[in-house]
Amino acid sequence: MSRRRDLFSTPRRAARLQAPHYDSEAFGNFSETIARYLGTARYLVFQSVVVIGWIGWNVIFSNSEAGFDPYPFILLTLALSLQASYAAPLILLAQNRQEERDRGTAEADRRSNARAQASTEYLARELAAIRLSVGEMPTRDYLDDQLARLQKEIETLRAGLGPEGKLPKDS
Numbered sequence: 001m002s003r004r005r006d007l008f009s010t011p012r013r014a015a016r017l018q019a020p021h022y023d024s025e026a027f028g029n030f031s032e033t034i035a036r037y038l039g040t041a042r043y044l045v046f047q048s049v050v051v052i053g054w055i056g057w058n059v060i061f062s063n064s065e066a067g068f069d070p071y072p073f074i075l076l077t078l079a080l081s082l083q084a085s086y087a088a089p090l091i092l093l094a095q096n097r098q099e100e101r102d103r104g105t106a107e108a109d110r111r112s113n114a115r116a117q118a119s120t121e122y123l124a125r126e127l128a129a130i131r132l133s134v135g136e137m138p139t140r141d142y143l144d145d146q147l148a149r150l151q152k153e154i155e156t157l158r159a160g161l162g163p164e165g166k167l168p169k170d171s
Contacts, residue, residue: 028093028094028097031090031091031093031094031097032093032094032097032098034087034090034094035087035090035091035093035094035095036094038087038090038091039091051076051080054069054073054076055073055076058070058071058073059071
């Protein structure tokens with residue numbers, strides 16, 4: 001009896017309500033799978049066949065018990081509304097996830113383009129420096145011209161020298 005009295009005399013601890021845990025990545029993948037399927041021609045054909053079959057069945061069997069959704073097709077409307085109420089948020093979630101991926105890809109592309117531009121500018125500067133240094137270097141034609149000019153000067157000087165290779169004396 002004392003044990004029972006203890007149970008009633010001590011207050012119970014408040015129960016903690018824990019929110020159900022879900023993996024957002026798994027849910028996101030699931031929503032993308034559903035959104036991808038909802039955006040296909042296969043789904044549109046399947047949904048059209050179901051709706052036409054539903055309406056056809058209920059029109060043909062409208063006077064018997066086999067017809068389960070008479071003319072205003074309230075149950076069909078409810079089913080399509082329920083499907084739309086789930087499809088819209090799933091599609092929006094999939095679009096948001098795709099935007100995040102696109103944003104990451106665009107940022108990576110920007111960084112890659114900036115590196116490529118920096119490399120291109122560096123190579124352009126190096127090429128300009130090489131062109132300048134090559135422009136200052138004598139070319140083969142320039143050296144040939146200079147050698148020919150020096151050779152003419154030497155011949156002119158030799159012609160002015162005497163037979164012993166000395167300059168003639170001024171008398």
